[in-house]
Amino acid sequence: MRALYPALGREVDGKALIYLDSACTALKPARVAERLADFYANWGGCGGKRSTHLLSQQVEDWFQEARRSAARFLNADGDNEIVFTSGTTEAANMVCGGFPYELGRRKVVISDLEHNAVALPFIERARHGEIELEICPTENGVLDLDRLAAMLDDKVALLALTHASNVMGGVVPVAEAAKLARRKGIKVFVDDAQYLGTHREDVSTLGADFVAFSAHKLGGPFGVGVLWGHETELNRLGTWKLGGGTVKSVSWDLKSAPEPVYLDAPGRFEAGVQNFGGAIGLHEALKLRESLPAAALRAHVGGLVRRLAEGLAKIGEVRVLGRPADLEKGSLVTFASAHPDFSPVDFNLFLNHELPGRFIAIRVGEHCAHLQHRRLGVDATARASLGAYNTAAEVDLFLDAARAYAKEAC
Numbered sequence: 001m002r003a004l005y006p007a008l009g010r011e012v013d014g015k016a017l018i019y020l021d022s023a024c025t026a027l028k029p030a031r032v033a034e035r036l037a038d039f040y041a042n043w044g045g046c047g048g049k050r051s052t053h054l055l056s057q058q059v060e061d062w063f064q065e066a067r068r069s070a071a072r073f074l075n076a077d078g079d080n081e082i083v084f085t086s087g088t089t090e091a092a093n094m095v096c097g098g099f100p101y102e103l104g105r106r107k108v109v110i111s112d113l114e115h116n117a118v119a120l121p122f123i124e125r126a127r128h129g130e131i132e133l134e135i136c137p138t139e140n141g142v143l144d145l146d147r148l149a150a151m152l153d154d155k156v157a158l159l160a161l162t163h164a165s166n167v168m169g170g171v172v173p174v175a176e177a178a179k180l181a182r183r184k185g186i187k188v189f190v191d192d193a194q195y196l197g198t199h200r201e202d203v204s205t206l207g208a209d210f211v212a213f214s215a216h217k218l219g220g221p222f223g224v225g226v227l228w229g230h231e232t233e234l235n236r237l238g239t240w241k242l243g244g245g246t247v248k249s250v251s252w253d254l255k256s257a258p259e260p261v262y263l264d265a266p267g268r269f270e271a272g273v274q275n276f277g278g279a280i281g282l283h284e285a286l287k288l289r290e291s292l293p294a295a296a297l298r299a300h301v302g303g304l305v306r307r308l309a310e311g312l313a314k315i316g317e318v319r320v321l322g323r324p325a326d327l328e329k330g331s332l333v334t335f336a337s338a339h340p341d342f343s344p345v346d347f348n349l350f351l352n353h354e355l356p357g358r359f360i361a362i363r364v365g366e367h368c369a370h371l372q373h374r375r376l377g378v379d380a381t382a383r384a385s386l387g388a389y390n391t392a393a394e395v396d397l398f399l400d401a402a403r404a405y406a407k408e409a410c
């Protein structure tokens with residue numbers, strides 16, 4: 001695995017890199033970078049059924065091949081359920097903004113684990129009085145399904161949940177939550193941005209109406225992602241972005257107002273020239289991902305998470321967040337300071353500048369999860385996250401560094 005990722009073989013600031021920040025973005029395999037380079041260097045032409053010369057036809061074929069591979073990856077019913085987006089953030093904004101809220105049924109429930117990509121669009125709509133928003137509190141990263149069920153009344157139109165918190169780790173029981181929601185006729189949006197890094201999703205059994213993910217978190221390019229939705233649900237969603245590629249026809253007799261007739265999904269959402277290179281790169285990343293045995297990938301990453309969480313739990317100056325039994329179902333461990341002199345921000349500098357021969361990349365801050373940090377009552381936490389290419393030796397070196405920092409600082 002490691003040989004596939006050139007970044008792992010390079011030095012940062014003259015030191016060997018240990019990359020423990022895959023929750024922010026996964027490293028990119030060489031084959032994705034090569035595919036993008038070939039696409040941009042050797043192929044012109046825009047797909048999207050605009051120009052019809054051979055170059056464009058080839059690009060359009062690759063674009064649709066990428067759509068098919070995303071549909072296969074999610075076990076979707078068909079290609080029309082796959083909308084290309086710029087990422088999870090855009091998908092969440094599309095669902096939040098385009099959802100057909102009804103009079104008397106315009107409440108949205110989210111959890112306090114949500115990333116700002118999901119939380120902020122709904123918070124803003126609620127601040128403007130367009131929807132009502134309720135935030136289901138979690139306890140140490142655990143979503144209490146009874147508590148959630150009590151919030152799902154007949155005023156709720158939409159439930160939006162992350163499948164894996166980018167702070168508390170573990171996995172969220174979204175299938176169970178979706179079952180509760182469906183009983184009440186509530187639609188469900190699932191944020192799979194974190195989850196798909198090391199898990200597989202099956203939308204045919206998940207029970208959700210919409211699922212979003214970003215290519216860059218599974219080794220694909222930046223600026224591209226997918227919104228999956230049941231075809232009927234996608235076609236009920238309003239569009240906020242219109243332009244080239246979204247209409248079947250526009251009739252105009254020069255006297256009355258022009259009348260556009262929009263395409264069905266996915267075309268009606270893919271306005272303007274698309275990120276063809278991004279989609280083609282995503283296809284390459286998915287091919288690699290599908291070649292990995294899913295259970296082995298989870299066993300490897302889950303084992304590393306357990307080793308990391310157990311090691312950190314023995315360091316008295318930090319507090320590991322999340323329940324140990326849940327953590328190993330995910331791919332990351334976040335911890336807060338438990339000593340006045342253990343500063344996550346300073347620890348990050350230590351990892352970058354003070355380790356002889358090594359540069360360890362983790363993430364420190366609020367991780368775009370401000371709701372959860374207010375709940376935790378802390379300004380900054382430190383997060384180490386893992387991918388298929390990480391090793392037990394790297395986890396041990398990180399733990400050594402954490403112990404060394406705690407000893408030096410506290």
Ligand SMILES: Cc1ncc(COP(=O)(O)O)c(C=O)c1O
Nearest residue numbers: 087088089115117166193194214
């Ligand atoms: C749980 C979660 N949701 C959504 C996002 C947003 O993804 P993107 O920035 O790729 O749109 C992230 C990214 O960190 C995330 O971790």
